[in-house]
Amino acid sequence: xxxxxxxxxxxxxxxxxxxxxxxxxxxxxxxxxxxxxxxxxxxxxxxxxxxxxxxxxxxxxxxxxxxxxxxxxxxxxxxxxxxxxxxxxxxxxxxxxxxxxxxxxxxxxxxxxxxxxxxxxxxxxxxxxxxxxxxxxxxxxxxxxxxxxxxxxx
Amino acid sequence: xxxxxxxxxxxxxxxxxxxxxxxxxxxxxxxxxxxxxxxxxxxxxxxxxxxxxxxxxxxxxxxxxxxxxxxxxxxxxxxxxxxxxxxxxxxxxxxxxxxxxxxxxxxxxxxxxxxxxxxxxxxxxxxxxxxxxxxxxxxxxxxxxxxxxxxxxxxx
Numbered sequence: 001x002x003x004x005x006x007x008x009x010x011x012x013x014x015x016x017x018x019x020x021x022x023x024x025x026x027x028x029x030x031x032x033x034x035x036x037x038x039x040x041x042x043x044x045x046x047x048x049x050x051x052x053x054x055x056x057x058x059x060x061x062x063x064x065x066x067x068x069x070x071x072x073x074x075x076x077x078x079x080x081x082x083x084x085x086x087x088x089x090x091x092x093x094x095x096x097x098x099x100x101x102x103x104x105x106x107x108x109x110x111x112x113x114x115x116x117x118x119x120x121x122x123x124x125x126x127x128x129x130x131x132x133x134x135x136x137x138x139x140x141x142x143x144x145x146x147x148x149x150x151x152x153x154x
Numbered sequence: 155x156x157x158x159x160x161x162x163x164x165x166x167x168x169x170x171x172x173x174x175x176x177x178x179x180x181x182x183x184x185x186x187x188x189x190x191x192x193x194x195x196x197x198x199x200x201x202x203x204x205x206x207x208x209x210x211x212x213x214x215x216x217x218x219x220x221x222x223x224x225x226x227x228x229x230x231x232x233x234x235x236x237x238x239x240x241x242x243x244x245x246x247x248x249x250x251x252x253x254x255x256x257x258x259x260x261x262x263x264x265x266x267x268x269x270x271x272x273x274x275x276x277x278x279x280x281x282x283x284x285x286x287x288x289x290x291x292x293x294x295x296x297x298x299x300x301x302x303x304x305x306x307x308x309x310x
Contacts (some may be wrong), residue, residue, distance in 0.1 A: 020192035022213045022284065024249070024301040026201035026237060030296040064296045066242065119292040120245075 008059055031121065032069055033062040034151040045081070047143050048092055050134030057128040059097075059149060061113075064121035067154045071097065071113040071126070074148045075105035081132070081143035093132035101126075101133060105147065116154070175203065187277060188225060189218040190307040198286075203247055203299055206290030215253070215305055220277040223310040227269035227282075229253065230304050231261030231281040237288065237299035247291040247299065261303055267283035 042056035053060035063069045073095065073102035094102040113126060128149075174193065198212040219225045229251070239245035250258040253268045284303075 018188050018190060018308070019306045020190045020215060022192050022194055022198060022305065024201060024212065024237060024286070024303060025199050025298060025300040026203045026288075027298050028203045028294045028296050058227055064294065065295060066295045118295060120295050138187065 002019035003139040010117075022039045022144045023120065028064065029119055030153060031062060032151045032153055033060075034071065034149060036149060044128070045132075045143070046134070047138050048134055048136050050132050051093075051133055053096070053129045054131070054132050055127050056130050059126045059128060061126060062119060062121070062123040063115070063151065064119045066151045068110070068115040068117045069087060069154060070111045070152050072109040072150045072152060074107060074109045074146075074150075076107065076146040077103040077144075078107045079145075082143050083139065084142040084144055086139065086141070089141075091132055091138070091143055091144075092137055093130055093145075102129075108146070109150065112149075113115075114154070129148055158192045158279065172254075180240075184220065185200055186309060187218055187220045188309050189216075190227070190305055191216045192284075192305060201249075201286065201299075203218040203288065203291050205295045207249075207286055207288040209252070209285050209287060211267070212251075212286045215284060216279060217282065217307055217310065218277070218279045218309060219271070219274060221309040222274055224271040224273045225310060226267050226271075227253065227307045228308060229261055229268045229307040230263060230265040230306075231303040232263070232304075233300075234261040235301075237301050239286050239295065240298040241301060241302055242295070243296070245295055245297075245299075247289050247294065248277045249288040250288055250300075251303065252285045265304075265306060271280045 014047055036057050036059050038057045039055055041054050061071060076117070080090040080092050094104055096102045100112065103110060161240045191211050192215050195211055197210055201207055217227060233246070235250070236246040236248050248260065252258045252262050256268055259268065
């Protein structure tokens with residue numbers, strides 16, 4: 001009988017208490033968003049005369065990742081505006097993102113901007129600019145490429 | 155003569171033992187009971203930081219007491235009424251709690267009285283809802299935000 005009481009006593013005493021604890025918690029998920037607002041110039045590039053730092057889009061980046069993020073760009077035609085009917089006719093171009101140095105886009109992702117850390121959720125607008133030398137003797141027709149921009153957590 | 159002396163001694167002894175009334179002392183004891191338990195709601199672990207929360211029930215507290223002078227309920231917060239980021243203590247958002255029918259109040263590190271029961275006539279068990287209002291932080295950095303609230307029952 002005494003043995004049974006000793007066994008039960010610790011159980012009862014741990015249940016009965018003069019204090020109780022409430023743990024409060026919440027989780028804020030990582031948000032990485034990117035939206036592209038293209039300018040009319042993006043679809044009206046002057047192939048014959050060329051472009052010099054023409055803004056072709058404004059990109060709205062939003063992130064709350066404390067580790068920061070990067071914006072990466074890839075090009076369907078690896079940095080070339082290709083004639084829609086004659087793939088051998090093309091114009092090479094370069095891009096600048098957020099006032100950084102011009103680079104030649106590739107078909108693989110290229111890191112155009114990197115933010116190492118964030119103190120809070122931030123939204124930033126970055127300009128995408130294009131430049132290429134004019135091709136006054138270019139054959140007529142449409143020259144196209146497709147750019148893909150991604151925002152990725154560090 | 156010797157027999158008379160012996161008889162007299164024995165009689166004398168009986169006269170001191172015998173009485174017309176006697177006392178029997180009885181005593182019982184009811185141990186003091188002061189118990190509190192906290193049953194958290196699932197929402198306590200899923201509070202809205204970015205959009206905030208208003209009057210959200212996060213726990214039910216059960217109070218049990220048999221002290222005739224009543225009792226007090228005390229509340230304290232590890233982070234002084236703030237949900238603090240688990241990796242960066244400089245990131246936080248404030249909150250308030252209401253207890254039972256009480257008004258919303260900001261918890262502090264120091265235990266503060268949030269309920270007082272003046273007297274009891276019997277062992278009494280009462281439950282009280284705990285509700286929270288969280289200040290929205292739409293620009294909060296991603297991660298986990300936590301605090302620990304301690305409730306105590308103190309007999310008067």
